[in-house]
Amino acid sequence: MVPWFFAINESELDEGDKKPLLMEGNKILLLRQEGGFYAISNKCPHMECPLSKGDMEGYVIKCPCHDWRFDIRSGEFLDAKEITVPAYETKVDDGKVYVNLER
Amino acid sequence: MKKVVMYTLSTCPWCMRAKTFFREKNILFEYIDYDKADEATRKSILEDCMSHGEKMSFPFVKIGEDVVVGYDPKKYSSLLDK
Amino acid sequence: MDTNKRMEQFRTMFQRVIDPLGYKFSPDEEIVDFLLEQEVMLEKEKGSPFCPCQGLTGEREHDMKLVCPCIPFHREHYDAMRRCWCGLYVHKDVDDPDELVQISKKEFEASRNKG
Structure with a gap:
């Protein structure tokens, strides 16, 4: 299986924005920050709240339910690095954004 | 007899055990359930806990002038005997 | 939602x-059941499964650090006790939770400053 899946066209997501996607049955949150694209699971590892409804500050997203904060680059929970939200590789090819759903 | 006053939560099993400890020893005590108290009382409990350098971790038990935070029957006994 | 079903969801999550x-989870099943049931009630009443043994102030920044499991926000203190404040969780190597005592914030800070 080829793990790279097409997500969106590069032009569909503005700098600093985020977009929840359903990719191969996975709830994915695609984010654009400082020009880069980042993909994490859209389910908070605490109580599965949708991170897409949370606020972003730089590379940090805050879960809307209980304010747990994650680094979108690594998926690490800032208050305990042992806990992570799954983070996926991304690549841009010819204006199209792809996500590697294999971790 | 030392006066025993405790701050508790209605949801906290250690608070229930603390109450049982004193009841079984036939020691009269007063208690306030923080979660059931009115706002002014809650504020005064918060201030009292903070003034002892503590957070609002329950049970918060005052035996005479001493304070025990948590369920600790050995400490309760030794302070009662002191 | 049914209380027992929600308790099971909490266990899994x-x-x-x-x-x-x-x-x-503490090997003391009775305490675990009791605490989880309280958390279901707290969630119904206040919107989140808060710690049943610590006081809320109504200030979001304070209270969110008391949503179960609150270990990440009190790690050093709980590691010193080898349990969380309410005793729902214990260190993996603990067989007898009754041998653990609660250490207050002030006692913990005093021992840390000495140590």
């Missing part, structure tokens, strides 16, 4: 959070 932190 919280197990995933506490495991990488080195904690497990």
Whole structure:
């Protein structure tokens, strides 16, 4: 299986924005920050709240339910690095954004 | 007899055990359930806990002038005997 | 939602959070059941499964650090006790939770400053 899946066209997501996607049955949150694209699971590892409804500050997203904060680059929970939200590789090819759903 | 006053939560099993400890020893005590108290009382409990350098971790038990935070029957006994 | 069903969901979700932190549910099933039931009630009443043994102030920044499992926000203190404040969770190597005592914030800070 080829793990790279097409997500969106590069032009569909503005700098600093985020977009929840359903990719191969996975709830994915695609984010654009400082020009880069980042993909994490859209389910908070605490109580599965949708991170897409949370606020972003730089590379940090805050879960809307209980304010747990994650680094979108690594998926690490800032208050305990042992806990992570799954983070996926991304690549841009010819204006199209792809996500590697294999971790 | 030392006066025993405790701050508790209605949801906290250690608070229930603390109450049982004193009841079984036939020691009269007063208690306030923080979660059931009115706002002014809650504020005064918060201030009292903070003034002892503590957070609002329950049970918060005052035996005479001493304070025990948590369920600790050995400490309760030794302070009662002191 | 049915209380028992929600308690089971909490067990599943919280197990995933506490495991990488080195904690497990207390072997004291009675306490675990009681505490989880309180958390379901707290969630119904206040919107989140808050710690049943610590006081809320109504200030979001303070209270969110008391949503179960609150271990990440009180890690050093709980590691020193080898349990969380309410005793729902204990360190993985604890067989007898009754041998653990609660250490207050002030006592913990005093021992840390000495140590």
